[in-house]
Amino acid sequence: MVPFPEEPAAARGTSEAQPPGPAPTGAAPLPGPRPSDGPEAVVEKVEVELAGPAGAEPPQPPEGGWGWLVMLAAMWCNGSVFGIQNACGVLFVSMLKTFGSTDDDKMVFKTAWVSSLSMGMIFFCCPIASVFTDTFGCQKTAVVGAAVGFIGLLSSSFVSSIEPLYLTYGIIFACGCSFAYQPSLVILGHYFKKRLGLVNGIVTAGSSIFTILLPFLLRVLTDTVGLFHTLRVLCIFMFVLFLASFTYRPLAPSAKDKEGGTKGGNNRFSLFSRRKFSPPKKFFNFALFKVTAYAVWAVGIPLALFGYFVPYVHLMKYVNERFQDGKNKEVVLMCIGITSGVGRLLFGRIADYMPGVKKVYLQVLSFFFIGLMSMMIPLCGVFGALIAVCLIMGLFDGCFISIMAPIAFELVGAQDVSQAIGFLLGFMSIPMTVGPPIAGLLRDKLGSYDVAFYLAGIPPLIGGAVLCFIPWIHTKKQREIGKTTGGEKMEKMLENQNSLLSSSPGIFKKESDSVI
Numbered sequence: 001m002v003p004f005p006e007e008p009a010a011a012r013g014t015s016e017a018q019p020p021g022p023a024p025t026g027a028a029p030l031p032g033p034r035p036s037d038g039p040e041a042v043v044e045k046v047e048v049e050l051a052g053p054a055g056a057e058p059p060q061p062p063e064g065g066w067g068w069l070v071m072l073a074a075m076w077c078n079g080s081v082f083g084i085q086n087a088c089g090v091l092f093v094s095m096l097k098t099f100g101s102t103d104d105d106k107m108v109f110k111t112a113w114v115s116s117l118s119m120g121m122i123f124f125c126c127p128i129a130s131v132f133t134d135t136f137g138c139q140k141t142a143v144v145g146a147a148v149g150f151i152g153l154l155s156s157s158f159v160s161s162i163e164p165l166y167l168t169y170g171i172i173f174a175c176g177c178s179f180a181y182q183p184s185l186v187i188l189g190h191y192f193k194k195r196l197g198l199v200n201g202i203v204t205a206g207s208s209i210f211t212i213l214l215p216f217l218l219r220v221l222t223d224t225v226g227l228f229h230t231l232r233v234l235c236i237f238m239f240v241l242f243l244a245s246f247t248y249r250p251l252a253p254s255a256k257d258k259e260g261g262t263k264g265g266n267n268r269f270s271l272f273s274r275r276k277f278s279p280p281k282k283f284f285n286f287a288l289f290k291v292t293a294y295a296v297w298a299v300g301i302p303l304a305l306f307g308y309f310v311p312y313v314h315l316m317k318y319v320n321e322r323f324q325d326g327k328n329k330e331v332v333l334m335c336i337g338i339t340s341g342v343g344r345l346l347f348g349r350i351a352d353y354m355p356g357v358k359k360v361y362l363q364v365l366s367f368f369f370i371g372l373m374s375m376m377i378p379l380c381g382v383f384g385a386l387i388a389v390c391l392i393m394g395l396f397d398g399c400f401i402s403i404m405a406p407i408a409f410e411l412v413g414a415q416d417v418s419q420a421i422g423f424l425l426g427f428m429s430i431p432m433t434v435g436p437p438i439a440g441l442l443r444d445k446l447g448s449y450d451v452a453f454y455l456a457g458i459p460p461l462i463g464g465a466v467l468c469f470i471p472w473i474h475t476k477k478q479r480e481i482g483k484t485t486g487g488e489k490m491e492k493m494l495e496n497q498n499s500l501l502s503s504s505p506g507i508f509k510k511e512s513d514s515v516i
Contacts, residue, residue: 066249067191071199073244074184075206077142080237081122081149081177083210088115089316089333090215094222094230096317099162108317110162112440115313117170118177120433123425125178130186130422131284138183138190142245145179150238152176157231180241182425185405186418187248194352196409197359201348201402208341208398215330215337285419293357293474294411296466298424304367304463306431307374307456311336311393313436315377318449323383335387336394343398351403357410357474359403364464366396371460378450411474431459 095111132141152172159165184203192199221230289295312333319329347366351359373393380386405421412420439452 065191066247067188067199069247070187070191070249071203073247074188074203076244077180077184077206077241078204079206079210080241081181082207083214084234084237085115085119085122086207086211086312086337087214087218087333088118088313090218090222090330091115091227091230092313093316093320094218094227095162095165098227106441106444109437109440109444112313112436114162114165114170116309116433116436117166118174119309120429121171121174122178122181122429123427123432124429125175126182126425126429127284127419127422129179129182130419132179133183133186133418133422137248137250138187139246139248139250142180142183142248143242145176145181145183146238146242146245147176149173149176149180150235150242153231153238154235157228157235176238178425180245182418182422183245183248185421188405189409189414189417190250197348197350197352197403197406198345199348200405201344201346201351201398204348204398204402205341205344207401208337208344208394211337211340212334213337215333219330285416288412288416288420288423291412292477293470294408294420296470296473297360297407297411298427300463300466300470301363301424302427302431302463303466304371304460305428306435306459307439308370308435308460309432310435310439310452310456311374311377314439314443314449314452315390317443318377318453319383319386321449323386332386332390335390336397339391339394340398340401343395344402345398347399348402351406357407357471359407359410360467360470362403363400363407364467366400367460367464367467369393369396370400371457371464373457374460375454375457377453 092111092115095114096107099111100107129141129145149172152168152174156165156168156173159168188199188203189196218230221233225233289298315332316329319332323329347362351362354362370393373389373396376389377386380389404424405417408417408420408424435456439449439456442452442455443449
């Protein structure tokens with residue numbers, strides 16, 4: 001598919017989205033540029049023609065084509081970013097060995113801040129990344145983000161204590177990952193609509209595949225070459241992500257759009273006119289929160305996530321303390337990764353068959369099981385029971401992740417989905433950052449992880465209960481809008497009819513005489 005040099009409708013207003021088509025019936029044709037017109041006048045007329053009729057529909061997603069390559073690139077993005085984050089338990093243990101001190105009784109608390117700060121910053125920067133995505137496009141934002149992430153991860157391999165990792169790994173690397181990750185969510189909606197749930201499931205399964213493989217790779221690397229060389233090896237993943245981000249090309253205009261456009265127009269000139277006369281963008285579209293269902297969703301999801309990331313950070317340390325004689329303890333993270341991948345594919349496909357915002361009920365179900373499984377971790381007296389708990393937790397973790405973007409599209413529409421997802425991920429950064437250090441502090445004070453895992457299971461249950469109200473709120477709002485719109489249309493129709501009767505009484509009299 002031929003790349004189009006501007007971002008499609010999903011990330012901008014509809015006035016730019018639709019290339020020119022045939023003029024609607026009854027509309028006066030737009031005058032073309034005349035030789036007597038100056039350059040500015042010509043540019044303005046080209047821009048008017050490019051904009052098309054007011055309220056033009058955005059181009060339909062092609063449901064494939066170049067989109068399959070975009071899907072694979074987004075899959076690598078999810079794998080690189082969240083595979084590394086989800087396998088942080090192995091790096092956590094290696095950091096304790098590398099920087100730990102027998103005199104420091106708060107080392108678990110300090111080390112937990114590295115991983116939690118990194119995960120939190122990924123989500124915290126997403127609102128800013130969404131603005132960059134709207135302004136500069138998915139491709140440029142993702143490419144720059146991957147480059148920054150590479151620099152942050154490489155610089156992390158040259159530190160001599162735990163504190164500099166807060167900056168290099170927790171902030172620079174994480175911010176780069178955020179700017180690379182957020183466009184990968186938005187670009188999929190440009191290429192897919194009917195298959196969006198399935199495609200999101202496939203893309204988010206990338207992190208599951210990496211979560212399965214990376215714990216073993218990282219354990220081998222940390223045991224053989226140490227923490228710092230391991231981080232340098234991980235830089236390869238970020239470099240591949242840098243290259244993959246170039247595939248996030250905006251949609252090309254269809255053949256019909258090209259035929260309906262201004263014939264003989266200068267392509268370079270039209271591009272200039274777009275950039276010069278395009279309407280100003282809102283940097284932060286806070287009007288999204290007037291959509292009540294979205295506002296509730298943006299509160300319920302973060303509320304559920306205060307304990308979500310705790311098992312990913314502390315599970316390996318907990319297993320080492322509880323099952324000291326066991327081998328291949330990384331299998332618990334692998335189990336989460338396997339069933340998370342299955343859950344993303346399975347529930348992503350199920351979401352395609354669930355109408356509208358009823359997809360939210362899948363997230364409610366997932367939070368219920370995630371909270372319940374977190375509470376059951378301390379109750380597992382044998383290693384096999386812990387594996388079973390991790391398998392169930394991973395399955396519903398995949399359910400929660402895979403349907404975030406489809407729900408956002410349902411709540412706010414394609415035009416505002418970039419900032420809608422960005423705001424949500426930004427709110428998620430607070431619980432994702434705070435949860436693991438609190439769990440580490442409880443471990444340092446109480447000498448056990450039991451209370452930490454019990455408390456980690458409560459927020460998902462509360463958040464899931466809040467999400468139950470979203471379908472009801474959304475349906476109620478749609479009915480109100482339908483009634484208002486219907487009434488306005490009827491009033492406008494009657495006004496037009498009365499105006500026509502009063503302005504041309506002779507016409508209707510002649511018509512009635514002819515009928516008689």
